Amino acid sequence: xxxxxxxxxxxxxxxxxxxxxxxxxxxxxxxxxxxxxxxxxxxxxxxxxxxxxxxxxxxxxxxxxxxxxxxxxxxxxxxxxxxxxxxxxxxxxxxxxxxxxxxxxxxxxxxxx
Amino acid sequence: xxxxxxxxxxxxxxxxxxxxxxxxxxxxxxxxxxxxxxxxxxxxxxxxxxxxxxxxxxxxxxxxxxxxxxxxxxxxxxxxxxxxxxxxxxxxxxxxxxxxxxxxxxxxxxxxxx
Numbered sequence: 244x245x246x247x248x249x250x251x252x253x254x255x256x257x258x259x260x261x262x263x264x265x266x267x268x269x270x271x272x273x274x275x276x277x278x279x280x281x282x283x284x285x286x287x288x289x290x291x292x293x294x295x296x297x298x299x300x301x302x303x304x305x306x307x308x309x310x311x312x313x314x315x316x317x318x319x320x321x322x323x324x325x326x327x328x329x330x331x332x333x334x335x336x337x338x339x340x341x342x343x344x345x346x347x348x349x350x351x352x353x354x355x356x
Numbered sequence: 357x358x359x360x361x362x363x364x365x366x367x368x369x370x371x372x373x374x375x376x377x378x379x380x381x382x383x384x385x386x387x388x389x390x391x392x393x394x395x396x397x398x399x400x401x402x403x404x405x406x407x408x409x410x411x412x413x414x415x416x417x418x419x420x421x422x423x424x425x426x427x428x429x430x431x432x433x434x435x436x437x438x439x440x441x442x443x444x445x446x447x448x449x450x451x452x453x454x455x456x457x458x459x460x461x462x463x464x465x466x467x468x469x470x
Contacts (some may be wrong), residue, residue: 275456286362286449286464287400294456332399334458341405342453343390348399 245270245340249333249347256323256354264318264350266307266333274335276300276309276316277344281330290318290331323354359383360452362462369440369469377435377465379450385430386452390459391423394447403448406433440469 249266256262268276278290278300291300296311305320316333333347359382369375379389389406404425405413412425422444424436437444445468451459 275458277458287461289458292458336453336456336458341388342455342459343402343405344392344400344451344459345402346399349397351397 245274245335245337245345247333247335247345247347249331249350251348252330252351254350254352256352258325258354258356259322260354262318262320262323262327262352264331264333264352266316266318266347268314268316268333268335270314270335270337272337272339274337276307277334277336278305278307278316278318279332279334279346281332281349283329287332323352325354325356328352328354360386360450360460360462362450362465364465365463366466367468369467371441371469372439374436374438375440375467377437377448377450377467379433379435379462381431381452381460384452386433387430388453389427389433390451390453391425391433391435392449392451394449394464396447400449403435406435408433437467440467442469445469 275294277292279287280290291302293300293309299308330349332349334344336342361380387408391403392400394400406425406427408427414420427433449464450462
């Protein structure tokens, strides 16, 4: 079945550092890929998405490119802020699963001043 | 934009009692709702798929008699945790799928069973 693997955290960075959170997936079909963010004590928020190969999703300075050849969807940001501290989830969905989201384990990010 | 409203946002209940969580689609009709569970510092795991007008589909290992799902209308799905025990304490989240675009998520319900 489909699965998502993302790098283990926690990740601790200084403000203005470069961020990369790796995410790879396995899927039998042609999934859509997502990054969700969860701030402490809150629900999930969609950060960005890509629905087909070579699409680049971007939002709030974050970017991720759907790489079919490497089955990856790595999240990047050039300069993180303290307010980016949260847990980030990579996820996929496809028609075979009825569009239920399949999540990675999450990566906790802490940005220090 | 479309919104999914989940209620309550948190609840504390005594062991052995039942708790109902509601998930409403506010400006669209949802024939399908997904229910997820999240343990502390872990990922979201799909528990069941709620289908309007028919029985819910449960993931392997999820007790259907403990987690009762009802999808009586196109705008309301409910999850009832029956005879709750401390190990049922968790964060429960509902979502309505948007096809290739992902999903609309509810705000989540933090259940604590004491």
